[in-house]
Amino acid sequence: MLAGPLFSREALTVPRQLTHFLIRSGYIAALFVLMYTAAQTTFGWQQVRNLGDIARFGQLVFQVFAVVQLALMLFFAVLFAAGNVAQEKDRRTMLLLLMTDLRDRELVLGKLTASLLLPIVLLSVSIPVFVIVQLLGGVSLAQIGCAIAISAAAGLAAGSWGSLVAFWRDKTFQTLAISLIGIVIYMGLVEGILAAIGSVSNVALVVGAFNPFRAMLRVLDPLNVAGGVSFVQVASMSTAALTFLAIAIVAVTILRVRVWNPSRTLGDLATMDEKDRGVVRPPRPVWNSPIIWREMMTKAYGRKIFVIKLAYLVIAAAAFYVVLTTPAGSALVLGMISPIGAAFVALSLLTMMLVNAQGVTALTSERDAGTLELLLVTDISAKEFIFGKLGGVLFNSKELILTPLLFIIWYMFQGVLSVENFVYVTIGFISLVVFAAMLGLHSGLSYSISRIAIVNSLGTMFFLFVGIFICMILILQARSSFGLQLPSFLVFILGGSLGLWASLTHRNPSPALTLAAGILPFCTFYAITSFLLGQTLGVCLFVVAAYGFTTIAMLIPAVSEYDSALGRTEMPKG
Incomplete structure (x- = not known):
């Protein structure tokens, strides 16, 4: 009631x-x-x-x-x-x-x-x-x-x-x-x-x-x-x-x-007098690629976007303060990672969630406002649209992406991180950020209902992080008997593959997306075990290979089968 x-x-x-x-x-x-x-x-x-x-x-x-x-x-x-x-x-x-x-x-x-x-x-x-x-x-x-x-x-x-x-x-x-x-x-x-x-x-x-x-x-x-x-x-x-x-x-x-x-905005528009209504702004020069111009040169995501970035920087400053005040030799967080590494991981996870949110809303906002259909009847090509949206997401998130990178640069100069590991962490982090952005665009293309697209995109990222956390906890629980208990993780990994497959292939299944859903959890599991064993090169290689391949598997259909990705035509059978 x-x-x-x-x-x-x-x-x-x-x-x-x-x-x-x-x-x-x-x-x-x-x-x-x-x-x-x-x-x-x-x-x-x-x-x-x-x-x-x-x-x-x-x-x-x-x-x-x-x-x-x-x-x-x-x-x-x-x-x-x-x-x-x-x-x-x-x-x-x-x-x-x-x-x-x-x-x-x-x-x-x-x-x-x-x-x-x-x-x-x-x-x-x-x-x-x-x-x-x-x-x-x-x-x-x-x-x-x-x-x-x-x-x-x-x-x-x-x-x-x-x-x-x-x-x-x-x-x-x-x-x-x-x-x-x-x-x-x-x-x-x-x-x-x-x-x-x-x-x-x-x-x-x-x-x-x-x-x-x-x-x-x-x-x-x-x-x-x-x-x-x-x-x-x-x-x-x-x-x-x-x-x-x-x-x-x-x-x-x-x-x-x-x-x-x-x-x-609507209230101000309703109270404008006739003189103000007659004012015409001088035209702004538009680039040859209007999608990326709109994403970078206009306030497509609202006028208060700087407040979000400022709040993120406040969180980063707080994390940096915690790192500075943490005494040397402190116990590992959850027995897995140092406090300095935990601060970087926390900021990176928040960055990827925000990048993913911006990626999916870049499509859902266009569809709900009725402007997506207008874009489809113009001479804008699929490559211009997808790469424009992807570039706009990364450009508008540049402060969120650069902040964790500044963290690890500082770690390197402090001697906490070697130059070799710095390169590995940087490459892996950028690969995950691009994957998060492309996953948002893929969900926006695959789901016609905005709320479902947002939940699917952010939910996939969230369950991925939770699955990694649980897997690390269970590996530490197994300790020396991990080699004997390795088959027991197969059920957990296969469950993750099945969920990822259902998310990626909702509208337009393809062999590449099916393969990506199958190998990504296994490669992630290998990266986790390599990290716990201190094998940093293996972590970087498998993260870049798995998430890079999944990103490409989502990107190619978006630019080559554009109408099919949007559900405007049916995929050929057989």
Whole structure:
């Protein structure tokens, strides 16, 4: 009743779609595949009769499930909420919603709850899997309840933030970028306050409750009673704090929704007098390639794009400060990478997510605004369009790309990184950035619905990073028995290949894309093992080969089978 007809429509129509059931069953299947891989990595093919070993395995699986599910809830909640509203603005249907008799509360809550429907369903169907893990031992029902509550509250807060940004900003890329960067800045701000005031006071306990990952780590360590506070109390405080934050964000959105919408651009246009309407600007010289000219010389992604870059530079400065203040010889992060390397990896991942978001919105914005069809009837060739868009994405992201490169240049001059490894890291990083940009364009071409294209593109990047993280954790868990447990990773890798194949070949399957989906997870797995063994050349070669081939496999059909890539013609059969 509070959400109104928008949520009611979503709740009635979504269960009728086959994909809804496939996603639910696929999520549960992925959890069981992950559990099987962890079991094979931990025990291998030997029979285990020791209850203590089984309980330790249950604890390990619960830790992986809880952290991964929390990350999934945060990412997809903010992505769905922001993309749902941004699509309405791109299609100019937000004005129609504002003209109806929907109350502000119904509009905001309806869009928010409709966006969070799928994440909440996936969170709910995961509860039986957690209960099965509890039967193994090492985990209590109280821990499971706390983990689910923290994930739900964090998803609600993240979705509320994405909804606020989407109602506030007009351009889809700005919405996605501000939403993602805002979460990173929020986490850093909470940790910065804790570092300033210490972590033993009552104020620190309250501030720490606003970081869901900190609360989740306390749940995963139930015997830790620091400050005389149990994990149940910490989880309750975190759930309450995040819920209060979500309510505050939603309240602000409801109060400002009709101030932000219709946008100020439309408002200014409506108030122009007749004299101003008659003013004609002198024509601007256009290059021979109008697509790249528009991407580089106009404000195609909004007038506030510099704010996003400034926020990214603030994050980079904070990461640089952390690196400078970290004492030499500090412990490896998660037992895998040094704090200096972790800072570079974090910035690189954020860069690739933003580049991917700009790549997919470069196509979806054109389609929703109705300008893509106009471009298709001009004499602009496929090469001009695709390379123009790709070059524009990389040009507009130049500050985001150069910042991590400056980091590793500084590492090289400090002696942390050799010249040889600097070359390897630079080549690998550039290959991944180009892959992220091309994946965004490929998703924009493959999916006719903008929201699905955005979710598919960013979701593919996110699952790729999560898969790499999980794989590294399991390899470290296997340790000396890794050689014997190597076949157990095949199920995990094959699952990744299948998901990547479904994403890349959605509209126009090809042997090259099928081959790319098959070899990329295997090459990534080899690169991970080479990195953990210190074989830097192997990492560079396999990253460049796998991701470079996948980039070319997406690029060639886009420029050679242009109409087919857009779904304007049917691919020949046979």
